[in-house]
Amino acid sequence: MNIGEASKATGVSVKMLRYYEEIGLVRPALRSHSGYRVYSEKNIAMLRFVRRARDLGFQVKQIAALLDLWQNGNRASADVKSLALDHVRELEQRRRELDEMIGTLVHLAHHCHGDERPDCPILTGLSAQNETPPKAMKKKALHRSFAAVG
Amino acid sequence: MNIGEASKATGVSVKMLRYYEEIGLVRPALRSHSGYRVYSEKNIAMLRFVRRARDLGFQVKQIAALLDLWQNGNRASADVKSLALDHVRELEQRRRELDEMIGTLVHLAHHCHGDERPDCPILTGLSAQNETPPKAMKKKALHRSFAAVG
DNA sequence: CTTGACTCTCCAACGATGGGAGGGTGCAGA
DNA sequence: TCTGCACCCTCCCATCGTTGGAGAGTCAAG
Numbered sequence: 625m626n627i628g629e630a631s632k633a634t635g636v637s638v639k640m641l642r643y644y645e646e647i648g649l650v651r652p653a654l655r656s657h658s659g660y661r662v663y664s665e666k667n668i669a670m671l672r673f674v675r676r677a678r679d680l681g682f683q684v685k686q687i688a689a690l691l692d693l694w695q696n697g698n699r700a701s702a703d704v705k706s707l708a709l710d711h712v713r714e715l716e717q718r719r720r721e722l723d724e725m726i727g728t729l730v731h732l733a734h735h736c737h738g739d740e741r742p743d744c745p746i747l748t749g750l751s752a753q754n755e756t757p758p759k760a761m762k763k764k765a766l767h768r769s770f771a772a773v774g
Numbered sequence: 775m776n777i778g779e780a781s782k783a784t785g786v787s788v789k790m791l792r793y794y795e796e797i798g799l800v801r802p803a804l805r806s807h808s809g810y811r812v813y814s815e816k817n818i819a820m821l822r823f824v825r826r827a828r829d830l831g832f833q834v835k836q837i838a839a840l841l842d843l844w845q846n847g848n849r850a851s852a853d854v855k856s857l858a859l860d861h862v863r864e865l866e867q868r869r870r871e872l873d874e875m876i877g878t879l880v881h882l883a884h885h886c887h888g889d890e891r892p893d894c895p896i897l898t899g900l901s902a903q904n905e906t907p908p909k910a911m912k913k914k915a916l917h918r919s920f921a922a923v924g
Numbered sequence: 925c926t927t928g929a930c931t932c933t934c935c936a937a938c939g940a941t942g943g944g945a946g947g948g949t950g951c952a953g954a
Numbered sequence: 955t956c957t958g959c960a961c962c963c964t965c966c967c968a969t970c971g972t973t974g975g976a977g978a979g980t981c982a983a984g
Contacts (some may be wrong), residue, residue, distance in 0.1 A: 628961065636964090639942065647939095658949055660962055673901045680900075683874045684939075694897045701894035705886045708879055708896050715876045722869045725831045729862050736855045744851035745856050747844045750830075751823045778930065788931090789973060810931055834971075858961055 627653075630663040634671040645673065649684055649691070681715055777803075780813040784821040799838055808857065829867055 631638045641661075644650045650670060651662035663671075673694060677687045689707060693699040735745040781788045791811070794800045800820060803811035805881060813821075827837045839857060843849040885895040 626962075637941080640940080642964090643940075656949095658962085659964095660949080664791050669901060676900045676902075678916075678940090680879055681872070690897070690900070692895075694901065698896070699892050700890040701892060702888045702894075703888065704896050705883050705888035706895045708883045708886075712876055713798050715872050715879070717871045718848070719869060719876065722831070722865050722872065725829075726869070728863055728864050729830055729858050729865070733855050733858045733862070736851050736858075737857040738852045740850045740852065741849065742847055742849050742851060744843075744854045746851075746854045747840070747871055750824075750826045750840070751819060751844065776931075787972080790971080793935090793972075806980095808931085810980080828971090 625663040627661045627663070630661075630668060630671065634670050634675055636675050641671070644671075647684065649674065649688055663741050676682070680711075682711060686711065688758075775813040775818070777811045777813070780811075780818060781819065783818050784819050784825055786825050791821070794821075794834075798825065798832065799834055799841070830861075832861060836861065 625633070627638050627641055627770070631641060634641075641653075645652050645661075650667070651665060653663055656662050670691070674687055675689065677690055678684075680745070682690065686707065693704050693707070701732075729746075732746040732749045775783070777788050777791055780786075781791060784791075786794070793805075795802050795811075802819070803813055803817060806812050816858075820841070823841065824837055828838055832840065836857065840854070843854050843857070859895045879896075882896040
Protein backbone atom coordinates (compact mmCIF):
# COMPACT_ATOMS: atom_id res chain seq x y z
CA MET A 625 0.00 0.00 0.00
CA ASN A 626 1.34 3.38 -1.00
CA ILE A 627 1.29 6.38 1.26
CA GLY A 628 -1.72 7.89 -0.50
CA GLU A 629 -3.78 4.77 -0.01
CA ALA A 630 -2.60 4.50 3.57
CA SER A 631 -3.72 8.07 4.09
CA LYS A 632 -7.19 7.32 2.78
CA ALA A 633 -7.37 4.12 4.79
CA THR A 634 -6.44 5.77 8.06
CA GLY A 635 -7.63 9.33 7.76
CA VAL A 636 -4.11 10.54 8.49
CA SER A 637 -2.81 13.00 5.93
CA VAL A 638 0.18 12.09 3.80
CA LYS A 639 2.08 14.91 5.43
CA MET A 640 1.37 13.56 8.87
CA LEU A 641 2.27 10.01 7.94
CA ARG A 642 5.73 11.20 7.03
CA TYR A 643 5.86 13.40 10.11
CA TYR A 644 4.92 10.62 12.53
CA GLU A 645 7.66 8.54 11.04
CA GLU A 646 10.17 11.37 11.27
CA ILE A 647 9.54 12.04 14.95
CA GLY A 648 9.64 8.35 15.74
CA LEU A 649 6.03 7.91 16.76
CA VAL A 650 5.76 5.02 14.32
CA ARG A 651 8.47 2.84 12.93
CA PRO A 652 9.78 3.83 9.49
CA ALA A 653 7.70 2.24 6.76
CA LEU A 654 9.29 -0.27 4.44
CA ARG A 655 10.33 1.06 1.07
CA SER A 656 9.73 -0.18 -2.44
CA HIS A 657 12.64 -0.54 -4.87
CA SER A 658 12.05 3.05 -5.95
CA GLY A 659 11.92 4.44 -2.43
CA TYR A 660 8.16 4.63 -2.03
CA ARG A 661 6.81 3.91 1.44
CA VAL A 662 4.90 0.65 1.63
CA TYR A 663 2.34 0.02 4.36
CA SER A 664 1.08 -3.32 5.61
CA GLU A 665 -2.30 -3.97 7.18
CA LYS A 666 -0.56 -4.02 10.53
CA ASN A 667 0.83 -0.56 9.85
CA ILE A 668 -2.62 0.60 8.86
CA ALA A 669 -4.12 -0.68 12.08
CA MET A 670 -1.47 1.11 14.09
CA LEU A 671 -2.02 4.34 12.23
CA ARG A 672 -5.74 4.11 12.74
CA PHE A 673 -5.04 3.71 16.42
CA VAL A 674 -2.92 6.83 16.33
CA ARG A 675 -5.57 8.79 14.55
CA ARG A 676 -8.27 7.83 17.00
CA ALA A 677 -6.08 8.79 19.90
CA ARG A 678 -5.48 12.17 18.26
CA ASP A 679 -9.20 12.57 17.78
CA LEU A 680 -9.56 12.04 21.50
CA GLY A 681 -7.15 14.89 22.10
CA PHE A 682 -4.13 12.86 23.13
CA GLN A 683 -0.83 14.48 22.35
CA VAL A 684 1.76 12.68 20.33
CA LYS A 685 3.87 11.89 23.39
CA GLN A 686 0.91 10.34 25.12
CA ILE A 687 0.07 8.37 22.03
CA ALA A 688 3.58 6.99 22.03
CA ALA A 689 2.94 5.67 25.52
CA LEU A 690 -0.41 4.25 24.47
CA LEU A 691 1.18 2.55 21.47
CA ASP A 692 3.73 0.97 23.76
CA LEU A 693 0.99 -0.41 25.95
CA TRP A 694 -1.02 -1.50 22.95
CA GLN A 695 1.86 -3.51 21.57
CA ASN A 696 3.01 -4.86 24.90
CA GLY A 697 1.04 -7.98 25.71
CA ASN A 698 2.24 -7.85 29.30
CA ARG A 699 0.70 -4.48 30.01
CA ALA A 700 -1.63 -4.01 32.94
CA SER A 701 -4.98 -2.53 32.04
CA ALA A 702 -4.55 -0.32 35.09
CA ASP A 703 -1.72 1.47 33.30
CA VAL A 704 -3.89 2.19 30.31
CA LYS A 705 -6.78 3.30 32.46
CA SER A 706 -4.51 5.58 34.43
CA LEU A 707 -3.22 7.22 31.26
CA ALA A 708 -6.74 7.64 29.97
CA LEU A 709 -8.03 9.12 33.20
CA ASP A 710 -5.10 11.49 33.45
CA HIS A 711 -6.06 12.69 30.04
CA VAL A 712 -9.69 13.03 31.01
CA ARG A 713 -8.66 15.25 33.88
CA GLU A 714 -6.65 17.38 31.54
CA LEU A 715 -9.55 17.69 29.13
CA GLU A 716 -11.85 18.58 32.00
CA GLN A 717 -9.44 21.25 33.11
CA ARG A 718 -9.50 22.74 29.64
CA ARG A 719 -13.25 22.52 29.70
CA ARG A 720 -13.44 24.44 32.95
CA GLU A 721 -11.26 27.14 31.47
CA LEU A 722 -13.51 27.37 28.44
CA ASP A 723 -16.53 27.54 30.68
CA GLU A 724 -15.01 30.39 32.59
CA MET A 725 -14.22 32.30 29.42
CA ILE A 726 -17.66 31.72 28.02
CA GLY A 727 -19.28 32.73 31.28
CA THR A 728 -17.33 35.94 31.50
CA LEU A 729 -17.97 36.87 27.90
CA VAL A 730 -21.66 36.08 28.04
CA HIS A 731 -21.94 38.09 31.20
CA LEU A 732 -20.24 41.07 29.59
CA ALA A 733 -22.22 40.77 26.38
CA HIS A 734 -25.45 40.52 28.31
CA HIS A 735 -24.86 43.96 29.76
CA CYS A 736 -24.08 45.47 26.38
CA HIS A 737 -27.07 47.06 24.73
CA GLY A 738 -25.65 46.26 21.32
CA ASP A 739 -26.87 49.21 19.29
CA GLU A 740 -25.23 52.13 17.55
CA ARG A 741 -24.17 53.80 20.79
CA PRO A 742 -20.47 53.59 21.50
CA ASP A 743 -20.50 52.82 25.22
CA CYS A 744 -20.02 49.14 25.75
CA PRO A 745 -19.55 47.20 28.97
CA ILE A 746 -17.55 44.57 27.13
CA LEU A 747 -14.78 47.02 26.41
CA THR A 748 -14.92 48.67 29.80
CA GLY A 749 -14.92 45.22 31.36
CA LEU A 750 -11.83 44.29 29.42
CA SER A 751 -10.05 47.47 30.46
CA ALA A 752 -11.03 47.19 34.11
CA GLN A 753 -8.35 47.70 36.73
CA ASN A 754 -8.18 44.26 38.25
CA GLU A 755 -8.16 40.73 37.03
CA THR A 756 -10.25 39.51 34.17
CA PRO A 757 -13.76 40.12 35.41
CA PRO A 758 -15.48 38.77 37.27
CA LYS A 759 -13.46 35.74 38.31
CA ALA A 760 -9.71 35.49 38.54
CA MET A 761 -7.91 33.50 35.90
CA LYS A 762 -5.64 30.62 36.68
CA LYS A 763 -2.11 31.57 37.44
CA LYS A 764 -0.14 28.83 35.83
CA ALA A 765 0.93 29.28 32.26
CA LEU A 766 -0.44 26.65 29.99
CA HIS A 767 -0.22 25.92 26.35
CA ARG A 768 -2.49 23.48 24.66
CA SER A 769 -3.49 22.75 21.17
CA PHE A 770 -5.40 20.03 19.48
CA ALA A 771 -6.63 19.16 16.08
CA ALA A 772 -9.15 16.86 14.54
CA VAL A 773 -8.64 16.04 10.92
CA GLY A 774 -11.18 14.26 8.85
CA MET B 775 8.42 52.50 33.07
CA ASN B 776 10.84 49.87 31.80
CA ILE B 777 9.74 46.73 30.09
CA GLY B 778 10.25 44.61 33.19
CA GLU B 779 8.01 46.84 35.26
CA ALA B 780 5.48 46.95 32.46
CA SER B 781 5.51 43.19 32.42
CA LYS B 782 4.79 43.00 36.13
CA ALA B 783 2.12 45.65 35.85
CA THR B 784 0.28 43.94 33.04
CA GLY B 785 0.98 40.26 33.50
CA VAL B 786 2.33 40.12 29.95
CA SER B 787 5.80 38.61 29.74
CA VAL B 788 8.70 40.71 28.56
CA LYS B 789 9.03 38.46 25.56
CA MET B 790 5.41 38.96 24.61
CA LEU B 791 5.60 42.70 25.07
CA ARG B 792 8.29 42.81 22.42
CA TYR B 793 6.40 40.33 20.27
CA TYR B 794 3.14 42.26 20.35
CA GLU B 795 5.07 45.30 19.25
CA GLU B 796 6.81 43.40 16.49
CA ILE B 797 3.62 42.06 14.97
CA GLY B 798 1.97 45.45 15.18
CA LEU B 799 -0.67 44.58 17.73
CA VAL B 800 0.43 47.53 19.81
CA ARG B 801 2.26 50.63 18.71
CA PRO B 802 6.03 50.58 19.25
CA ALA B 803 6.91 51.83 22.70
CA LEU B 804 8.89 55.01 23.09
CA ARG B 805 12.58 54.55 23.73
CA SER B 806 14.92 56.04 26.31
CA HIS B 807 18.23 57.60 25.24
CA SER B 808 19.84 54.19 25.56
CA GLY B 809 17.21 52.37 23.56
CA TYR B 810 15.17 50.95 26.43
CA ARG B 811 11.45 50.74 25.88
CA VAL B 812 9.48 53.18 28.02
CA TYR B 813 5.83 52.58 28.83
CA SER B 814 3.24 55.14 29.86
CA GLU B 815 0.19 54.48 31.98
CA LYS B 816 -1.83 54.57 28.79
CA ASN B 817 0.35 51.85 27.31
CA ILE B 818 -0.09 49.83 30.46
CA ALA B 819 -3.86 50.12 30.27
CA MET B 820 -3.80 49.00 26.67
CA LEU B 821 -1.60 46.03 27.47
CA ARG B 822 -3.83 45.02 30.33
CA PHE B 823 -6.69 45.11 27.87
CA VAL B 824 -4.76 42.84 25.56
CA ARG B 825 -3.95 40.43 28.31
CA ARG B 826 -7.54 40.15 29.46
CA ALA B 827 -8.68 39.53 25.93
CA ARG B 828 -6.08 36.77 25.62
CA ASP B 829 -7.29 35.33 28.91
CA LEU B 830 -10.73 35.18 27.36
CA GLY B 831 -9.33 33.14 24.51
CA PHE B 832 -9.36 35.83 21.83
CA GLN B 833 -6.74 35.41 19.19
CA VAL B 834 -4.34 38.21 18.45
CA LYS B 835 -6.16 39.19 15.26
CA GLN B 836 -9.41 39.48 17.12
CA ILE B 837 -7.74 41.50 19.82
CA ALA B 838 -6.49 43.89 17.17
CA ALA B 839 -10.10 44.41 16.12
CA LEU B 840 -11.16 44.88 19.72
CA LEU B 841 -8.39 47.39 20.29
CA ASP B 842 -9.56 49.33 17.26
CA LEU B 843 -13.05 49.45 18.66
CA TRP B 844 -11.76 50.28 22.10
CA GLN B 845 -9.85 53.29 20.81
CA ASN B 846 -12.48 54.41 18.36
CA GLY B 847 -14.96 56.64 20.12
CA ASN B 848 -17.36 56.32 17.19
CA ARG B 849 -17.73 52.59 17.49
CA ALA B 850 -21.14 51.01 17.78
CA SER B 851 -21.54 48.76 20.77
CA ALA B 852 -23.28 46.34 18.41
CA ASP B 853 -19.96 45.75 16.67
CA VAL B 854 -18.28 44.85 19.91
CA LYS B 855 -21.10 42.63 20.97
CA SER B 856 -21.05 40.87 17.65
CA LEU B 857 -17.34 40.17 17.92
CA ALA B 858 -17.78 38.91 21.45
CA LEU B 859 -20.67 36.66 20.57
CA ASP B 860 -18.88 35.25 17.55
CA HIS B 861 -16.11 34.34 19.89
CA VAL B 862 -18.51 32.79 22.36
CA ARG B 863 -19.81 30.56 19.61
CA GLU B 864 -16.32 29.48 18.76
CA LEU B 865 -15.55 28.70 22.38
CA GLU B 866 -18.75 26.74 22.65
CA GLN B 867 -17.80 24.73 19.61
CA ARG B 868 -14.50 23.85 21.21
CA ARG B 869 -16.33 22.93 24.36
CA ARG B 870 -18.61 20.57 22.48
CA GLU B 871 -15.59 18.88 20.99
CA LEU B 872 -14.01 18.53 24.40
CA ASP B 873 -17.23 17.11 25.76
CA GLU B 874 -17.31 14.52 23.06
CA MET B 875 -13.74 13.46 23.75
CA ILE B 876 -14.35 13.31 27.45
CA GLY B 877 -17.52 11.32 26.96
CA THR B 878 -15.85 8.77 24.75
CA LEU B 879 -12.87 8.37 27.03
CA VAL B 880 -14.93 8.07 30.17
CA HIS B 881 -17.09 5.51 28.46
CA LEU B 882 -14.05 3.48 27.46
CA ALA B 883 -12.41 3.81 30.85
CA HIS B 884 -15.59 2.78 32.57
CA HIS B 885 -15.47 -0.56 30.83
CA CYS B 886 -11.84 -1.16 31.74
CA HIS B 887 -11.40 -3.21 34.87
CA GLY B 888 -8.11 -1.43 35.56
CA ASP B 889 -6.12 -4.16 37.22
CA GLU B 890 -3.02 -6.15 36.35
CA ARG B 891 -4.70 -8.02 33.51
CA PRO B 892 -3.61 -6.94 30.05
CA ASP B 893 -6.95 -6.91 28.24
CA CYS B 894 -8.28 -3.39 28.10
CA PRO B 895 -11.34 -2.02 26.31
CA ILE B 896 -9.68 1.35 25.98
CA LEU B 897 -7.03 -0.05 23.67
CA THR B 898 -9.43 -2.29 21.79
CA GLY B 899 -11.77 0.68 21.45
CA LEU B 900 -8.98 2.77 20.01
CA SER B 901 -8.06 0.07 17.53
CA ALA B 902 -11.65 -0.60 16.45
CA GLN B 903 -12.43 -0.88 12.77
CA ASN B 904 -14.64 2.14 12.29
CA GLU B 905 -14.70 5.72 13.44
CA THR B 906 -13.64 6.85 16.86
CA PRO B 907 -16.11 5.08 19.11
CA PRO B 908 -18.87 5.58 19.74
CA LYS B 909 -19.67 8.86 17.97
CA ALA B 910 -18.14 10.10 14.76
CA MET B 911 -15.74 13.00 15.01
CA LYS B 912 -16.21 16.26 13.20
CA LYS B 913 -14.88 16.30 9.69
CA LYS B 914 -13.47 19.76 9.40
CA ALA B 915 -9.87 20.29 10.31
CA LEU B 916 -9.37 22.76 13.08
CA HIS B 917 -6.43 24.09 14.93
CA ARG B 918 -6.75 26.01 18.13
CA SER B 919 -4.50 27.02 20.88
CA PHE B 920 -4.77 29.33 23.83
CA ALA B 921 -2.74 30.34 26.78
CA ALA B 922 -3.27 32.04 30.08
CA VAL B 923 -0.23 33.59 31.62
CA GLY B 924 -0.22 34.77 35.17
C1' DC C 925 35.60 50.00 38.90
C1' DT C 926 33.21 45.90 39.51
C1' DT C 927 29.21 43.33 39.90
C1' DG C 928 24.69 41.99 39.07
C1' DA C 929 20.33 42.94 37.33
C1' DC C 930 18.42 44.69 33.76
C1' DT C 931 17.81 45.67 28.58
C1' DC C 932 18.67 45.21 23.62
C1' DT C 933 18.44 42.28 19.04
C1' DC C 934 18.62 38.04 16.69
C1' DC C 935 17.85 33.23 16.18
C1' DA C 936 15.78 28.85 17.38
C1' DA C 937 12.54 25.80 19.31
C1' DC C 938 8.03 23.94 20.59
C1' DG C 939 3.45 21.01 18.52
C1' DA C 940 0.84 19.63 14.85
C1' DT C 941 -0.20 20.81 10.57
C1' DG C 942 -0.39 22.68 5.77
C1' DG C 943 1.89 24.42 1.50
C1' DG C 944 4.96 24.34 -2.13
C1' DA C 945 9.29 23.72 -4.99
C1' DG C 946 12.05 20.68 -7.62
C1' DG C 947 12.73 16.23 -8.93
C1' DG C 948 11.87 11.03 -9.63
C1' DT C 949 8.31 6.94 -10.63
C1' DG C 950 4.54 4.22 -12.44
C1' DC C 951 1.14 3.39 -15.47
C1' DA C 952 -2.12 4.20 -19.19
C1' DG C 953 -3.10 5.62 -23.81
C1' DA C 954 -1.66 7.24 -28.56
C1' DT D 955 8.21 4.33 -27.60
C1' DC D 956 6.80 8.65 -26.28
C1' DT D 957 3.77 11.55 -23.60
C1' DG D 958 1.14 12.92 -19.92
C1' DC D 959 -0.67 12.62 -15.55
C1' DA D 960 -0.99 11.18 -10.96
C1' DC D 961 1.62 9.90 -7.63
C1' DC D 962 5.84 9.81 -4.66
C1' DC D 963 10.29 11.60 -2.76
C1' DT D 964 13.05 15.13 0.19
C1' DC D 965 13.66 19.87 1.47
C1' DC D 966 12.29 24.18 3.30
C1' DC D 967 8.92 27.54 4.99
C1' DA D 968 4.65 29.28 7.40
C1' DT D 969 1.40 29.10 10.96
C1' DC D 970 0.27 30.71 16.24
C1' DG D 971 1.61 32.20 20.73
C1' DT D 972 5.15 31.55 23.50
C1' DT D 973 9.61 30.50 25.67
C1' DG D 974 14.61 30.07 25.66
C1' DG D 975 19.27 31.46 24.93
C1' DA D 976 23.45 33.89 23.06
C1' DG D 977 26.08 37.96 22.81
C1' DA D 978 26.25 42.65 23.73
C1' DG D 979 25.06 47.07 25.88
C1' DT D 980 23.19 49.86 30.18
C1' DC D 981 22.21 51.17 34.79
C1' DA D 982 22.71 51.60 39.61
C1' DA D 983 24.60 50.16 43.96
C1' DG D 984 28.64 48.88 46.54
